[in-house]
Amino acid sequence: xxxxxxxxxxxxxxxxxxxxxxxxxxxxxxxxxxxxxxxxxxxxxxxxxxxxxxxxxxxxxxxxxxxxxxxxxxxxxxxxxxxxxxxxxxxxxxxxxxxxxxxxxxxxxxxxxxxxxxxxxxxxxxxxxxxxxxxxxxxxxxxxxxxxxxxxxxxxxxxxxxxxxxxxxxxxxxxxxxxxxxxxxxxxxxxxxxxxxxxxxxxxxxxxxxxxxxxxxxxxxxxxxxxxxxxxxxxxxxxxxxxxxxxxxxxxxxxxxxxxxxxxxxxxxxxxxxxxxxxxxxxxxxxxxxxxxxxxxxxxxxxxxxxxxxxxxxxxxxxxxxxxxxxxxxxxxxxxxxxxxxxxxxxxxxxxxxxxxxxxxxxxxxxxxxxxxxxxxxxxxxxxxxxxxxxxxxxxxxxxxxxxxxxxxxxxxxxxxxxxxxxxxxxxxxxxxxxxxxxxxxxxxx
Amino acid sequence: xxxxxxxxxxxxxxxxxxxxxxxxxxxxxxxxxxxxxxxxxxxxxxxxxxxxxxxxxxxxxxxxxxxxxxxxxxxxxxxxxxxxxxxxxxxxxxxxxxxxxxxxxxxxxxxxxxxxxxxxxxxxxxxxxxxxxxxxxxxxxxxxxxxxxxxxxxxxxxxxxxxxxxxxxxxxxxxxxxxxxxxxxxxxxxxxxxxxxxxxxxxxxxxxxxxxxxxxxxxxxxxxxxxxxxxxxxxxxxxxxxxxxxxxxxxxxxxxxxxxxxxxxxxxxxxxxxxxxxxxxxxxxxxxxxxxxxxxxxxxxxxxxxxxxxxxxxxxxxxxxxxxxxxxxxxxxxxxxxxxxxxxxxxxxxxxxxxxxxxxxxxxxxxxxxxxxxxxxxxxxxxxxxxxxxxxxxxxxxxxxxxxxxxxxxxxxxxxxxxxxxxxxxxxxxxxxxxxxxxxxxxxxx
Numbered sequence: 001x002x003x004x005x006x007x008x009x010x011x012x013x014x015x016x017x018x019x020x021x022x023x024x025x026x027x028x029x030x031x032x033x034x035x036x037x038x039x040x041x042x043x044x045x046x047x048x049x050x051x052x053x054x055x056x057x058x059x060x061x062x063x064x065x066x067x068x069x070x071x072x073x074x075x076x077x078x079x080x081x082x083x084x085x086x087x088x089x090x091x092x093x094x095x096x097x098x099x100x101x102x103x104x105x106x107x108x109x110x111x112x113x114x115x116x117x118x119x120x121x122x123x124x125x126x127x128x129x130x131x132x133x134x135x136x137x138x139x140x141x142x143x144x145x146x147x148x149x150x151x152x153x154x155x156x157x158x159x160x161x162x163x164x165x166x167x168x169x170x171x172x173x174x175x176x177x178x179x180x181x182x183x184x185x186x187x188x189x190x191x192x193x194x195x196x197x198x199x200x201x202x203x204x205x206x207x208x209x210x211x212x213x214x215x216x217x218x219x220x221x222x223x224x225x226x227x228x229x230x231x232x233x234x235x236x237x238x239x240x241x242x243x244x245x246x247x248x249x250x251x252x253x254x255x256x257x258x259x260x261x262x263x264x265x266x267x268x269x270x271x272x273x274x275x276x277x278x279x280x281x282x283x284x285x286x287x288x289x290x291x292x293x294x295x296x297x298x299x300x301x302x303x304x305x306x307x308x309x310x311x312x313x314x315x316x317x318x319x320x321x322x323x324x325x326x327x328x329x330x331x332x333x334x335x336x337x338x339x340x341x342x343x344x345x346x347x348x349x350x351x352x353x354x355x356x357x358x359x360x361x362x363x364x365x366x367x368x369x370x371x372x373x374x375x376x377x378x379x380x381x382x383x384x385x386x387x388x389x390x391x392x393x394x395x396x397x398x399x400x401x402x403x404x405x406x407x408x409x410x411x412x413x414x415x416x417x418x419x420x421x422x423x424x425x426x427x428x429x430x431x432x433x434x435x436x437x438x439x440x441x442x443x444x445x446x
Numbered sequence: 447x448x449x450x451x452x453x454x455x456x457x458x459x460x461x462x463x464x465x466x467x468x469x470x471x472x473x474x475x476x477x478x479x480x481x482x483x484x485x486x487x488x489x490x491x492x493x494x495x496x497x498x499x500x501x502x503x504x505x506x507x508x509x510x511x512x513x514x515x516x517x518x519x520x521x522x523x524x525x526x527x528x529x530x531x532x533x534x535x536x537x538x539x540x541x542x543x544x545x546x547x548x549x550x551x552x553x554x555x556x557x558x559x560x561x562x563x564x565x566x567x568x569x570x571x572x573x574x575x576x577x578x579x580x581x582x583x584x585x586x587x588x589x590x591x592x593x594x595x596x597x598x599x600x601x602x603x604x605x606x607x608x609x610x611x612x613x614x615x616x617x618x619x620x621x622x623x624x625x626x627x628x629x630x631x632x633x634x635x636x637x638x639x640x641x642x643x644x645x646x647x648x649x650x651x652x653x654x655x656x657x658x659x660x661x662x663x664x665x666x667x668x669x670x671x672x673x674x675x676x677x678x679x680x681x682x683x684x685x686x687x688x689x690x691x692x693x694x695x696x697x698x699x700x701x702x703x704x705x706x707x708x709x710x711x712x713x714x715x716x717x718x719x720x721x722x723x724x725x726x727x728x729x730x731x732x733x734x735x736x737x738x739x740x741x742x743x744x745x746x747x748x749x750x751x752x753x754x755x756x757x758x759x760x761x762x763x764x765x766x767x768x769x770x771x772x773x774x775x776x777x778x779x780x781x782x783x784x785x786x787x788x789x790x791x792x793x794x795x796x797x798x799x800x801x802x803x804x805x806x807x808x809x810x811x812x813x814x815x816x817x818x819x820x821x822x823x824x825x826x827x828x829x830x831x832x833x834x835x836x837x838x839x840x841x842x843x844x845x846x847x848x849x850x851x852x853x854x855x856x857x858x859x860x861x862x863x864x865x866x867x868x869x870x871x872x873x874x875x876x877x878x879x880x881x882x883x884x885x886x887x888x889x890x891x892x
Binding site for chain 1: 465466594598633796824850852871
């Protein structure tokens, strides 16, 4: 069919234009330089998060989209406080400082800190096997490392993160006084990695403080425990949960020329942890998502479907932005045919993990040759992203950009997740790869 | 056929063991830590190059291979000298220093340096169009940047490196007094990148000094020239070519159990430039090649064919090691059925570029599913490596490991090519990917 052939012939030149625009005339790198270096870490509820909202809105306004708006959402506010500190007392009066940071959502220690013996475990099973008498009054040290022989480092993360998320709850139920968790990091270094945790349904007075220790710190503590199982660990932190505050998802859209009621979302999360400046998690995803719309304008591509960028608030410790966006989408009967999230770092894009029907997955996989010149090969069945996952329907397409994952957990949730860890070309290639997928989704009727 | 089925069934578990050994019990990272941090930059003919030869031999000896030997080869010796310095004189008495480094093989300036007007060109065509009268007595500034929209950065490098390699020769023929070349770097930064250059058949007295300028320096010089085309550039360097000296290729082998006369080579180059410590170029390739043999021993795999590791000397400025190895291989009627080089950095492996017959290429491409779990997808026709290319015959297989190339030219031949730019997992994955390909080449009869 002639029309279809003409349409086919537009695909390769359009993808080429998309990549050229990203690499020769891109905006991701200067955008991220601003977000990372001029604003910085932007935990939900913080002043920086509010500055990021204002910056996001201003930049989207400047793109000349059809609509830009803020979507109000109440978010949790947790603050790290003014100190966090730990040491290992190897013998009375002899201590070694170790790098720790409070886990997000943790309570404070008493003002004078806690000093207690340590019980080291690999997992909850081992903890439970110990029995209450061996745990009571002690600090539980979860030291299960990420599994280094898993090629996808996110699988290694999934296999460990229960220690961080539920470690305090499990330990508190057995009478522990605190929890120290080995950082989710495949590398041995001195950065403690924070992240979300939950006390489940524990009452306020049952809760115990939880901190992450750097991987080097964890190795040291473990060796010291082997020498002296009675050593004491000292932890002091004064983080705090405060009442919820007002924040916003930042949204912009190019209204579809032919099917305006069919919505395609690209997005990432605007909040970050507070230790670094959140360049990889998820500043990269934010500027790449914004870049998708900028590129479409730049190459004069008018999407047939509505293309919406969503800068989600509060992915890290609550996912309230995602919940609010989904709630309103459902209330307004919006039809999300496609959503794509970038929240796995600004590294060289390898492809996509895709959550849809088998049939649609096969169709998308048939597009692989279009991506071959850009060295993008992965089109696998899998999860999409924490912010867009709630948009799932029986037959829409959700996808996550899958960058190279080897370095991601070197930086994830740690003080070294900063702009210098970003490579400009890798960031730009990610944006172009997202824009190409959006173009193909818009071009073909799935 | 039953045997073949059994054989097939061994493939996946063997690949898994290879990757596990590299990632859980690898030697690449500590080896490279030594080569980079305890030895450092190792330009051919230097004391460090000799130390690297001794280290390589010792480490191969310790692996318990069937044979380890040094293969003598005479190599060129060029030294950077005691200073290299440049500035832009924007008006009489006002200067701005810019980062430069001598190109490898360049002659010195006079002791007092050279100060001359600058003519900026993009390529040799533009230079020739200017005519001798506009070039005579001036410094030629080659400022053609690497093309940022090429996805494979090696293609961008190929498109620029003529400026560095032959720029001095071309400019000297037109009466220029010196040459400054924009660094082969896709990033804007302050590192000048050295590399090899040639004067062709110019006589000693016709030669002119050649230096690289950092990309930021090149941008500055170009802007300054736009403001004042008469500005003067000052260059001073006292590098020197010395007589050839004795050096060595370092070679080790596991003799084939069934077809000992069929040789498979893995290798990289042991020499590096002198500015950094050569971690990516090509310390990574060296330790990955050594690791291939170590892994085979570790997993108790006895190759049917002879597996040889060659640590080539003098790839950077002469390729004398490669020439010597090839000369002796031919003289001894050795049958090299396969050779694999790693000389493109220690980044995440993406696959291989393969130089062989169409039929064998197709067979190798049919192995792609074995590499899928390791996220290795590229099996493309292309060049192999500078050291192994001379081993080509009508029907053998030459291949180059192809790591992700986005960051490579940030470091290539510059002072920041150091151990901290290496990611342990990426390095290990490269070694495992090489070992897997060697295993498959040995397992199947091509």
